Amino acid sequence: MTISEVSKKYELSADTLRYYERIGLIPPVNRNKSGIRIFTEKDCEWVNFIKxxxxxxxxIETLIEYVTMFQQGNETIKARKELLIEQRNQLSKRIEDMQQTLERLNSKIDGYExxxxxxxxxxKSNN
Structure with a gap:
């Protein structure tokens, strides 16, 4: 797939994809003879994961850390898992906070009229 096809498929700009490649979040993408990036299935899996x-x-910093550990091999499996668990915990907290905000909005909206x-x-009666 070309960068424009990947861009459309994953709803990311071509600039973002180039940036991800430049900073090492996705592996270097092979190019054809004209220098056009040709994304493989594996490249697309990385794009999907990062997205x-x-x-x-x-x-971005956390993802760079994760990808760096991934590239170091199996000896980083435990550290990668711990990083993902920490991120999951943070996400769960944000979801909980958002759920409370949603409940407050719903309460405010219910019977608003x-x-x-x-x-x-x-x-009017005070006038």
Missing amino acids: CMRSAGLS DKVIEKEKTL
Whole structure:
């Protein structure tokens, strides 16, 4: 796949894909004779993984750390797992906070019109 095809498929800009390659989040992508990047299935798996992890809130720095450990081989399996567990815990906390915010918004919205009408009646009767 070309960079434009990968860009469309994963909804990432070509600049973002180039950046990810430049900083080592995805392995160097092979190029054809014209110098055009040709993404393999394996390259696309990396793009998908990085996109998923970014969506989960992982920083570029954390992902660089993970990829660096991955490249070091099996001796980093435990450290990689611990990093992912830590990130999962942080994501769970953010989800919990967002759930509380959603519940508060839902509470505010429920019966909103009735509450506004009641408040307006009170204000009109004070005039």
